[in-house]
Amino acid sequence: AQSVSQHNHHVILSEAASLELGCNYSYGGTVNLFWYVQYPGQHLQLLLKYFSGDPLVKGIKGFEAEFIKSKFSFNLRKPSVQWSDTAEYFCAVKAPLNDYKLSFGAGTTVTVRA
Amino acid sequence: EADIYQTPRYLVIGTGKKITLECSQTMGHDKMYWYQQDPGMELHLIHYSYGVNSTEKGDLSSESTVSRIRTEHFPLTLESARPSHTSQYLCASSEMGTQYFGPGTRLLVL
Numbered sequence: 001a002q003s004v005s006q007h008n009h010h011v012i013l014s015e016a017a018s019l020e021l022g023c024n025y026s027y028g029g030t031v032n033l034f035w036y037v038q039y040p041g042q043h044l045q046l047l048l049k050y051f052s053g054d055p056l057v058k059g060i061k062g063f064e065a066e067f068i069k070s071k072f073s074f075n076l077r078k079p080s081v082q083w084s085d086t087a088e089y090f091c092a093v094k095a096p097l098n099d100y101k102l103s104f105g106a107g108t109t110v111t112v113r114a
Numbered sequence: 115e116a117d118i119y120q121t122p123r124y125l126v127i128g129t130g131k132k133i134t135l136e137c138s139q140t141m142g143h144d145k146m147y148w149y150q151q152d153p154g155m156e157l158h159l160i161h162y163s164y165g166v167n168s169t170e171k172g173d174l175s176s177e178s179t180v181s182r183i184r185t186e187h188f189p190l191t192l193e194s195a196r197p198s199h200t201s202q203y204l205c206a207s208s209e210m211g212t213q214y215f216g217p218g219t220r221l222l223v224l
Contacts, residue, residue: 032211096211107156
């Protein structure tokens with residue numbers, strides 16, 4: 001069974017600071033990787049995804065993530081956060097042949113202070 | 115981006131009541147899912163469907179049931195709610211391997 005580990009439970013930072021959220025997974029085969037964001041009071045939204053190709057993936061709102069296969073990692077980054085980035089961020093992993101199974105991490109709450 | 119609707123958004127009910135959480139999507143996606151989400155925890159899949167008349171249980175044991183009579187509609191039913199059912203329930207549908215989520219229903223069972 002897959003497991004997804006997000007290293008930080010809660011991150012607090014100031015506006016304009018850089019953000020990096022860690023995500024590691026345990027599955028040894030080919031994977032599809034996702035980052036979702038949940039803003040306060042809103043539904044889960046897809047931030048970015050990786051299926052194949054360039055391991056550096058750019059998503060919405062200035063976010064990017066890098067897939068490092070040798071490290072089983074898919075870390076999320078943003079060079080300069082804004083107050084509006086305050087949200088909960090979830091990493092998710094899917095094995096392509098397992099069409100229904102999306103395994104989520106426990107989430108990281110990011111608080112950006114103005 | 116998929117349009118997925120869930121009603122009600124919030125529900126407070128007493129123990130023993132039967133409830134149905136509604137989920138509809140307008141994109142014609144064949145695959146739909148129900149997740150349970152608790153604070154600080156990962157999402158847990160409780161039911162999924164590959165299409166009309168197809169329903170399967172997910173990884174997390176749940177006393178709820180689902181039905182899929184129409185492509186766009188995937189309701190979840192609890193025959194007799196208990197306080198242990200208090201949680202947030204998220205509905206999703208997928209296309210080309212990517213899942214899209216509804217706003218969720220927050221359920222409180224007293």
